[in-house]
Amino acid sequence: MNICVLTKQVPDTDSSIRINDLSDDIVLDGLKMIMNPYDEYAVEEAVKTCQSIPGSKSTVMTLGEGSSKSILITSLAMGMDEAVRIEDPGGEEDCYKTAIILSRVLGEMDFDLIFVGKSAFDDNASSVGALVAEFLGVPYVSNVVKFEITGDDSLKIHREKESGADVVCVSLPCVISCEKGLNRPRYPKLMKLMKANKKNIPVRSIDSLGFTDVEINGFEKTKTLGLITPPCRPPGKMLEGEPEEVISELFRELREVVKVV
Amino acid sequence: MSQRLWTIVFTKDDKISRESLEVISAAKQMGKDIDLTIEAIFAGHKISVEDYRELLHQGIDRVYIIDHKDFRDFNLGAMKELISEMAEKYSPSIILMPANVYGKELAPSLSGMLKTGLLADCIEIRHRDGFLECTRPIYAGRILSKVKLDCDGVKIASIRPHVYPVPETVDEVTTEVEIVQYNGFSGAGAVIREIQETLGGMDISEANIIVSGGKGMKSAENFALLEDLARLLGGAVGASRSAVDEGWRPHHDQVGQTGKVVMPDLYIACGISGAVQHLVGMNRSKCIVAINKDPDAPIMKIADYAIVGDLFEMIPILTEKFRKCRTGG
Ligand SMILES: Cc1cc2nc3c(=O)[nH]c(=O)nc-3n(C[C@H](O)[C@H](O)[C@H](O)COP(=O)(O)OP(=O)(O)OC[C@H]3O[C@@H](n4cnc5c(N)ncnc54)[C@H](O)[C@@H]3O)c2cc1C
Numbered sequence: 001m002n003i004c005v006l007t008k009q010v011p012d013t014d015s016s017i018r019i020n021d022l023s024d025d026i027v028l029d030g031l032k033m034i035m036n037p038y039d040e041y042a043v044e045e046a047v048k049t050c051q052s053i054p055g056s057k058s059t060v061m062t063l064g065e066g067s068s069k070s071i072l073i074t075s076l077a078m079g080m081d082e083a084v085r086i087e088d089p090g091g092e093e094d095c096y097k098t099a100i101i102l103s104r105v106l107g108e109m110d111f112d113l114i115f116v117g118k119s120a121f122d123d124n125a126s127s128v129g130a131l132v133a134e135f136l137g138v139p140y141v142s143n144v145v146k147f148e149i150t151g152d153d154s155l156k157i158h159r160e161k162e163s164g165a166d167v168v169c170v171s172l173p174c175v176i177s178c179e180k181g182l183n184r185p186r187y188p189k190l191m192k193l194m195k196a197n198k199k200n201i202p203v204r205s206i207d208s209l210g211f212t213d214v215e216i217n218g219f220e221k222t223k224t225l226g227l228i229t230p231p232c233r234p235p236g237k238m239l240e241g242e243p244e245e246v247i248s249e250l251f252r253e254l255r256e257v258v259k260v261v
Numbered sequence: 262m263s264q265r266l267w268t269i270v271f272t273k274d275d276k277i278s279r280e281s282l283e284v285i286s287a288a289k290q291m292g293k294d295i296d297l298t299i300e301a302i303f304a305g306h307k308i309s310v311e312d313y314r315e316l317l318h319q320g321i322d323r324v325y326i327i328d329h330k331d332f333r334d335f336n337l338g339a340m341k342e343l344i345s346e347m348a349e350k351y352s353p354s355i356i357l358m359p360a361n362v363y364g365k366e367l368a369p370s371l372s373g374m375l376k377t378g379l380l381a382d383c384i385e386i387r388h389r390d391g392f393l394e395c396t397r398p399i400y401a402g403r404i405l406s407k408v409k410l411d412c413d414g415v416k417i418a419s420i421r422p423h424v425y426p427v428p429e430t431v432d433e434v435t436t437e438v439e440i441v442q443y444n445g446f447s448g449a450g451a452v453i454r455e456i457q458e459t460l461g462g463m464d465i466s467e468a469n470i471i472v473s474g475g476k477g478m479k480s481a482e483n484f485a486l487l488e489d490l491a492r493l494l495g496g497a498v499g500a501s502r503s504a505v506d507e508g509w510r511p512h513h514d515q516v517g518q519t520g521k522v523v524m525p526d527l528y529i530a531c532g533i534s535g536a537v538q539h540l541v542g543m544n545r546s547k548c549i550v551a552i553n554k555d556p557d558a559p560i561m562k563i564a565d566y567a568i569v570g571d572l573f574e575m576i577p578i579l580t581e582k583f584r585k586c587r588t589g590g
Contacts, residue, residue, distance in 0.1 A: 013518060015537055017400045026404065037519070075314060094380060095369065105263070121518070124399050125381040127369035140337065141451045143368050147510075152437070156454070160513070161362040162521075163273065170451035173348065179302040180519050181512050187498030221378025225407040236565040238556065247578040250550065250566055258548045258565070260470070260527040261429055261494055261583070 001056040003046045004114045005040035005073065006102055006128065009068035012119040013120050023226045026031040034196035038117025040078075040185035041178035045147060046115050047079035048183065053149075061105065063098055064088050069201055077188030078190055089168070089206045097219035099131030104209045106136060114175045126177070127215055133175035135167075141168050142177040177191065263512030265298040265351060267346070268357035269367065270303045271335070272317065272529045274458075277303075277315050277414075280359035281465060282424040285319050287386055287425045295388045298322045300353075304343060307331035318430040323437045331446050335363045341370045343443050348375060353415055354394060357386070360419035363470055368419040377408045380418040393418065401518040402541035422526055423466060440536030463497040466560065467513055470527045473516055473543070474504055477532015477553070477572060481509040486573070487531060490580045493587060499543075517542035531572045535560025552576065 010034040011017060020027050035043075043060065050056040059082040060075040062068050070084035086105060091097075104113065116129035126142065133140035145165065146158035155174040159166045160179050190194075206216065237253075239246045254261050266288050281301075288299045301314045304327040315322045325347070329341035344356070344367075356371065358364040360382040372379035380386065381473040383395035384405075392407040393416045409412040410416045425475040465471055474484055484498060491498045500510035502517055516523055528546035534538060534550070535558055543549070544563055551564035552572045561567035569573055 011400075013401065017403050019451070020336050021403065026400070035542055049353045077463055078577070094378075095381070096372065098576070122400055123402060124397075125369075125379075127367045127372075127379060127381050130369035131373045134370050139449055139451045140366060140370060143362055146382075157589050158457075159362070162513075164513075167455040167457065168451045169454050170447050174451070189433065221372075221412040222380065222412060223411045225409055227383050227399075227403045230398075230405050230544075233549075233565070236549070236567055238561065238567045238569065240556070240569040243574045243578055246570065247575055247582065250518065250568060251579065251582045253566060253588075254527070254550075258527070260548055 001049065001053045001113065002109070002111045003049060003056060003058045003150070004106060004111050005039070005042045005046045005058065005060045005075065005080065006059060006114065006116045006132065007042065007062050007072050007118055007191075009062065009064050012037045013037065013121055019229060023228070024224060025227070029152075033067060033070070035074055036117050036120045038119060038178060038180070039071075040117075041180065041182045042115035042117050043078050043080060044131055044183045044185040045074050047186075049113070049149070050079075050081070051144060058145055059084060060110070061086065061102065062099055068157050069196040072191045072201055073193065073196045073199075074188050075211065075246050076199055077192040078186055079084045079209075083201045084204060086200055086204045086209075087206060091216070092220045092223060094148050094222050095123070095125050095131055096221045097129040097216065099128045100135055100219050101206065101209065101211070102128070103132045104136035104211070112172045113174050114173070116175065118177050118179045129175050130178045138175040139170050140177075141170055141174065143179040147176070147182060156201050262356035263298045266291070266297045266299050266355040266357065266489035267282075268299070268301045268351045269356065269364070270301050270313075271359060271361065271363055272305065272312075275312070275355035276314070278359070279427060280361050280364075280420075282315070282319070282427045283425040284357050284420050286319060286428045287395050287420050289320070289428060291386060291388050295522050300325060301349070302344065303327070303425050304329070304332040306330050311347065314539070315430075317434045317436045317438070318365045318432070319336070319428050319436070321436055323439060325439050325441050327441045327443050329443045329445060334453040334456065336446065336450060336452065337366050337370060338448050339443075339446035340367055341446070342446055344371055346443075347373050347441060348415055356415055356417045358419050360421045364419045367419055372417050372471070375415055375417070377414045378412040380408055380410055380416075381440070382421050383418050384424045386418055386420065388547060402522065402544075403537070421522075424468045425432045444453070465499045465516065466521045468497035468523070469525050470494045471499045471516070471523055471525045471543075471546075472496055472529045472531065473501065473511075474531045475533030476503040478504060478509065479532075481507075482584065483573075484509060486576045486580070488559060490576060490583070493580060494527075496525070496527070499540050513580050530564070531576060532558050533560055534558045535563065582589065
């Protein structure tokens with residue numbers, strides 16, 4: 001079985017995210033960059049699946065600038081076999097563009113299964129996986145929390161939704177987006193990180209994929225007009241003292257002032 | 262000339278889902294700025310008028326009914342095929358749908374199929390100078406981004422649930438009903454075999470009141486305290502990721518970056534420190550109460566009422582007060 005994982009580099013979710021002076025991006029200077037948290041489930045599931053089926057091969061891929069090599073190294077240390085980085089063409093970050101570039105590379109490969117994370121911490125659009133599936137002409141299932149190979153070319157998976165889960169049957173090849181709960185991603189061991197660090201990671205340029213600049217421009221369907229910080233909440237009240245008194249006051253406020261109950 | 266706007270309707274427990282009605286609100290809001298013909302697409306199996314009557318009272322122009330066995334459950338392949346066939350015939354300008362789990366599968370798939378742009382998970386959508394423009398949360402809600410669609414052809418957007426209100430219904434029915442034929446999906450796709458409604462209580466993202474517990478609850482059993490209070494208030498119980506990771510609560514009750522985003526009228530956070538990944542899931546609640554031993558916990562800085570103290574002392578007193586008030590004591 002040939003398995004691919006699509007991943008991207010994002011700021012650590014603990015870091016303080018600030019908007020730049022032009023209000024068109026965040027300040028990236030000094031931010032710690034990590035593998036998008038949901039992608040860890042994708043890598044783990046790919047590694048696990050490969051281990052369970054002899055003769056399988058796993059490839060991790062990212063579209064990103066040079067620094068994003070580090071998440072590919074992490075993936076290799078977690079057990080992925082191969083890694084590819086596609087050089088980011090710059091310009092507007094747009095899901096459609098990202099997906100069409102990724103699917104061009106995937107189209108050159110022989111794959112049975114593609115894992116992606118449920119959503120990316122930075123863009124939150126949850127769209128690239130579905131778009132890639134569409135461009136490759138294969139089925140897509142999102143938010144997968146349980147994954148089972150039931151036959152040579154079929155899967156039984158659980159898609160988590162607002163009120164429970166759907167048990168879904170789907171045939172290979174397909175694209176699966178991974179939700180928390182699917183597995184427990186392993187930590188890459190230091191030894192393995194050191195070994196992965198030495199591995200040659202091929203870089204694909206946009207030119208090598210046969211896209212012209214005009215085409216790439218045409219894939220940018222959206223334009224960011226500006227970023228804003230969500231409005232702050234007005235300061236609240238701190239209530240301290242005897243539990244009975246404090247709760248009496250809270251109870252009164254909730255009923256009379258807030259009128260929520 | 263009037264532009265055609267479509268809203269995609271999803272059902273939940275055989276009823277039209279609240280999110281789908283909220284999308285109609287978003288459409289009507291947009292209709293104040295430009296001349297729109299608003300039409301809803303309702304696909305299902307063995308449909309009776311009762312199933313879609315609610316749509317006839319939303320003051321929209323038309324409802325398309327598509328009755329086919331492929332639409333008994335959500336079927337991404339069939340849905341996108343149906344809508345793209347219909348789009349070819351009717352040339353809509355805009356397609357809106359809820360950004361729930363199904364909508365987040367359908368919207369990007371359609372955008373790929375129709376080779377057009379998508380605004381995903383919008384909290385506000387508007388039409389300006391001939392463009393579709395939205396505000397959408399990025400970085401898990403820590404930043405808001407204003408984005409416009411810069412493409413030809415039909416424009417697609419998904420609308421985050423529970424931001425727009427459910428529209429006011431109208432008594433008079435002027436909505437037309439049109440039946441559309443669909444021949445069935447032949448491609449490879451994902452098919453639902455079984456639906457597991459694992460949700461014991463209420464879906465927290467639909468609750469008006471949420472009582473939420475964190476690591477400070479110390480055990481699964483102690484959540485009974487919060488359940489008592491939530492039951493009295495007609496609310497639901499939520500949890501922080503730590504409480505979920507401990508196995509005290511199911512993942513679908515988790516609030517935050519890797520859980521649900523909630524916007525209830527009242528959010529009571531008990532023994533939750535307020536890590537940024539939790540805050541982004543609840544900081545748009547109307548009123549926030551935090552009960553925490555530590556006055557410096559980050560949740561205390563954003564709470565409208567920050568109660569300093571032991572939750573095991575405080576919660577029972579609060580519950581008792583509401584109980585008395587309920588029973589008229
Ligand atoms: C990628 C990523 C995604 C994440 N996603 C989420 C998410 O979706 N949701 C989420 O919640 N977290 C998420 N987290 C985790 C988050 O960073 C915090 O670790 C978590 O929210 C902490 O949970 P907590 O507040 O329950 O626990 P703690 O931080 O341990 O806080 C417990 C609090 O309880 C108080 N307390 C203890 N005993 C009592 C008592 N008797 N009475 C009153 N107060 C008491 C303490 O003072 C403390 O403030 C994520 C983290 C990462 C890295």
